Amino acid sequence: MQGEAHTFRMYDLITKKKRGGELTKEEIQYFITGCVANMIPNEQQAALLMAVWAQGMTDRETTDLTLAMAESGETMDLSSLPGVKVDKHSTGGVGDKTTLVVAPLTAAAGLTVAKMSGRGLGHTGGTIDKLESIPGFRTSLTMEEFFDGVQKNGLALMGQTGDLVPADKKLYAMRDIIAAVDSIPLIASSIMSKKLAAGTDVILLDVKMGSGAFMKTLEDAEKLAQTMVNIGEAAGKRTEALITDMNQPLGLAIGNALEVAEAAEVLRGNGPEDVREESVMLSAELLYLAGRGHRDECRRIAEETLCSGKALEKFCAMVRTQGGDDAVIRDPSKFARASVVHEVLAPWDGYIVGMAAEYIGGVSVMLGAGRDDLGDAVDPRAGILLRKKYGEQVTKGERIATLCTSKEDVVAEAEKHFLEAISVGAETPQPRKLIYARVEKDKVVRY
Numbered sequence: 001m002q003g004e005a006h007t008f009r010m011y012d013l014i015t016k017k018k019r020g021g022e023l024t025k026e027e028i029q030y031f032i033t034g035c036v037a038n039m040i041p042n043e044q045q046a047a048l049l050m051a052v053w054a055q056g057m058t059d060r061e062t063t064d065l066t067l068a069m070a071e072s073g074e075t076m077d078l079s080s081l082p083g084v085k086v087d088k089h090s091t092g093g094v095g096d097k098t099t100l101v102v103a104p105l106t107a108a109a110g111l112t113v114a115k116m117s118g119r120g121l122g123h124t125g126g127t128i129d130k131l132e133s134i135p136g137f138r139t140s141l142t143m144e145e146f147f148d149g150v151q152k153n154g155l156a157l158m159g160q161t162g163d164l165v166p167a168d169k170k171l172y173a174m175r176d177i178i179a180a181v182d183s184i185p186l187i188a189s190s191i192m193s194k195k196l197a198a199g200t201d202v203i204l205l206d207v208k209m210g211s212g213a214f215m216k217t218l219e220d221a222e223k224l225a226q227t228m229v230n231i232g233e234a235a236g237k238r239t240e241a242l243i244t245d246m247n248q249p250l251g252l253a254i255g256n257a258l259e260v261a262e263a264a265e266v267l268r269g270n271g272p273e274d275v276r277e278e279s280v281m282l283s284a285e286l287l288y289l290a291g292r293g294h295r296d297e298c299r300r301i302a303e304e305t306l307c308s309g310k311a312l313e314k315f316c317a318m319v320r321t322q323g324g325d326d327a328v329i330r331d332p333s334k335f336a337r338a339s340v341v342h343e344v345l346a347p348w349d350g351y352i353v354g355m356a357a358e359y360i361g362g363v364s365v366m367l368g369a370g371r372d373d374l375g376d377a378v379d380p381r382a383g384i385l386l387r388k389k390y391g392e393q394v395t396k397g398e399r400i401a402t403l404c405t406s407k408e409d410v411v412a413e414a415e416k417h418f419l420e421a422i423s424v425g426a427e428t429p430q431p432r433k434l435i436y437a438r439v440e441k442d443k444v445v446r447y
Contacts, residue, residue: 069193076199133380137324210247212357255383261332354423
């Protein structure tokens with residue numbers, strides 16, 4: 001860093017980018033190295049990020065930024081682990097518990113799942129928060145424990161280590177406070193730098209689209225997906241994306257223990273149809289990318305593995321290995337219950353024609369299931385159980401949701417906000433797709 005200090009000036013990089021210029025690989029490396037080493041003032045970091053937000057980046061710039069971020073700290077070497085190492089990443093949604101199904105399902109089907117996941121922030125839930133609602137389950141593992149778990153079960157899920165992609169932690173925090181989160185190059189580099197540093201062979205991206213997602217339109221979702229797929233492929237990773245619906249919550253459960261319980265039901269062959277179908281499709285695509293056969297064959301493998309009970313047993317084995325009590329997975333009624341349970345009754349007749357997923361996610365945060373800041377604590381018992389969803393008929397006075405919390409003083413406001421998030425019409429609305437498109441390198445297949 002010191003040897004390069006005479007070559008570049010942040011003032012010049014900021015000026016170049018704000019005028020629409022293209023940063024070189026060396027300039028991007030200089031910026032990332034300087035951020036991690038605390039040698040670039042916050043004001044200049046913010047200025048360059050805002051210039052990127054305003055002017056965008058070329059595909060080459062975005063790839064160079066991603067690789068520089070991925071190499072800013074430790075990287076995982078999974079070469080000693082057997083089989084094809086796979087990872088599935090979701091861009092974040094409400095009620096999205098598919099990792100809890102897909103990870104054990106694909107591991108039970110013979111793939112190797114060595115996955116690092118994150119915590120939830122805002123209206124979207126985090127896999128680590130969900131797993132930590134299981135009594136005793138440990139997500140803070142040493143690398144030796146992590147590798148041992150994968151060797152033993154073909155599956156381990158842990159929180160991201162502090163030494164992995166430190167550049168992303170710095171830049172994300174800065175983007176958050178300067179309102180520069182919603183930039184496709186910056187979103188793509190943030191996600192893909194962590195995926196590349198994690199060292200897997202195959203990356204499947206679940207890009208959420210709709211009212212409860214960062215990407216509100218199919219066009220934006222496809223652009224983000226294509227950017228990330230191209231980065232992964234350029235880095236030598238087999239990478240694809242599925243664009244999935246987030247115009248309403250996925251499944252019926254929103255909140256950490258509630259979602260684990262629902263995932264356990266799916267692993268038993270039950271549970272909501274949308275969670276089951278999306279989990280099977282994601283699992284089948286991972287099997288396909290790992291070379292297990294054509295897509296129809298991989299779909300059959302995924303369905304048979306789920307129905308056989310092997311995925312449930314794989315999940316229970318991982319829970320035990322990581323210190324958790326798998327009794328709650330085998331019998332979710334053993335999960336601790338919220339002290340306050342409030343039934344929301346419909347104040348109208350009609351059909352549900354809209355569910356503003358982001359606002360419903362916000363209600364779950366209000367109840368204690370999520371956080372507004374990464375340092376906030378979450379209540380694993382808090383959340384929402386939906387009793388009615390998009391397209392269903394409701395009658396005035398009928399139960400449409402159950403609010404679970406330990407904070408009785410927020411219930412009235414939470415109910416008010418929940419009802420405001422529901423739109424009702426006189427006729428049954430048109431059905432929505434669950435999967436909108438598959439994005440491959442330089443190719444989009446719409447469903």
